[in-house]
Amino acid sequence: GEFIVQVAGEKPYHIVTPAMHKSKEDIATLFNEKFNTPENASPQYLTNFVREFLRKEFQRADLGISGANFLIADKGAISITENEGNALLSTSFPRVHIAISGIEKLLPKMTDLGLMLPLLATNGTGQFISAYNTMISGPKKEIDMDGPKKVYLILLDNGRTDLFNKPHLNLSLACIRCGACLNVCPIYQNIGGYTYEVPYTGPIGSIISPHYEGFEEFNHLSFACTLCGKCTEVCPVKIPLTDMLLYNRDLAVRTTKTNKIWDIGINIMTSFLLSRKKMDKFNGYFKNILVSRLLKNKIGRKKTMPLFSKTSFSKSIKTNQNDK
Numbered sequence: 001g002e003f004i005v006q007v008a009g010e011k012p013y014h015i016v017t018p019a020m021h022k023s024k025e026d027i028a029t030l031f032n033e034k035f036n037t038p039e040n041a042s043p044q045y046l047t048n049f050v051r052e053f054l055r056k057e058f059q060r061a062d063l064g065i066s067g068a069n070f071l072i073a074d075k076g077a078i079s080i081t082e083n084e085g086n087a088l089l090s091t092s093f094p095r096v097h098i099a100i101s102g103i104e105k106l107l108p109k110m111t112d113l114g115l116m117l118p119l120l121a122t123n124g125t126g127q128f129i130s131a132y133n134t135m136i137s138g139p140k141k142e143i144d145m146d147g148p149k150k151v152y153l154i155l156l157d158n159g160r161t162d163l164f165n166k167p168h169l170n171l172s173l174a175c176i177r178c179g180a181c182l183n184v185c186p187i188y189q190n191i192g193g194y195t196y197e198v199p200y201t202g203p204i205g206s207i208i209s210p211h212y213e214g215f216e217e218f219n220h221l222s223f224a225c226t227l228c229g230k231c232t233e234v235c236p237v238k239i240p241l242t243d244m245l246l247y248n249r250d251l252a253v254r255t256t257k258t259n260k261i262w263d264i265g266i267n268i269m270t271s272f273l274l275s276r277k278k279m280d281k282f283n284g285y286f287k288n289i290l291v292s293r294l295l296k297n298k299i300g301r302k303k304t305m306p307l308f309s310k311t312s313f314s315k316s317i318k319t320n321q322n323d324k
């Protein structure tokens with residue numbers, strides 16, 4: 001998946017399956033344009049082509065860069081789990097391996113992997129366990145047949161310590177990046193990964209990204225949520241995602257500067273929403289005229305504007321009840 005989006009000049013669309021937005025036909029066309037493979041090449045053909053192509057790249061590379069799924073404190077080891085083998089090759093062929101990992105990936109003991117690896121595989125891709133699970137605890141030793149001569153681990157903070165110090169949000173650091181919350185999110189399903197414009201997308205991305213990338217610029221992501229609660233229901237590490245989204249919204253309202261016109265507009269709207277009498281003045285007749293004028297040239301000649309009910313919802317309910 002990573003290779004496909006790189007060839008296309010794109011960024012990953014999903015944190016687990018980076019090329020999920022592309023069909024097999026899209027990929028065949030892309031590879032035909034870039035590598036002159038047959039126009040309607042099958043997935044099997046393209047997989048073999050990529051294996052051969054990348055194998056040479058792995059053999060030639062002086063340096064391999066990887067992430068880490070978990071860091072194991074008691075063994076000083078890096079755990080990488082994957083299905084393609086690309087991480088295994090880029091950490092074992094080159095002479096130097098650099099692993100880059102967020103500080104929140106640390107687990108106390110090697111035995112914790114007995115829980116975490118199946119948890120990640122089951123919730124990420126529906127497997128009992130991923131195909132390749134690699135443990136790296138340092139450079140190649142004399143008895144080893146292969147492996148890098150040097151291994152570096154770069155620990156990234158990038159706002160994680162600040163997040164840890166926020167009691168309402170620090171559980172978000174328990175995320176194992178399985179992607180389950182993205183898969184069930186109706187917003188993610190409709191707008192897709194690119195709309196977020198940040199590396200971490202979906203519900204968990206909407207919570208942590210404003211704190212990593214700049215709260216003022218990205219707090220709108222926390223408002224892109226219907227609060228349906230599906231993400232909280234499926235999260236394998238029980239992160240209260242909807243509570244955190246609400247916390248971010250509250251923080252945004254309390255801390256973000258607004259302009260005068262916006263404040264006046266909100267005050268007028270609030271006074272209407274709090275008064276049934278005022279709401280009834282802004283009734284269906286008025287809305288039909290206003291909306292049809294505003295959208296007159298936008299919906300095209302072949303569509304007719306749906307009409308607002310002339311009576312309010314509460315009045316209709318009361319009338320219906322009286323009729324019974």
Ligand code: SF4
Nearest residue numbers: 175176178179181235
């Ligand atoms: S928040 Fe939970 S469901 Fe979403 S990616 Fe992280 S661990 Fe998976």
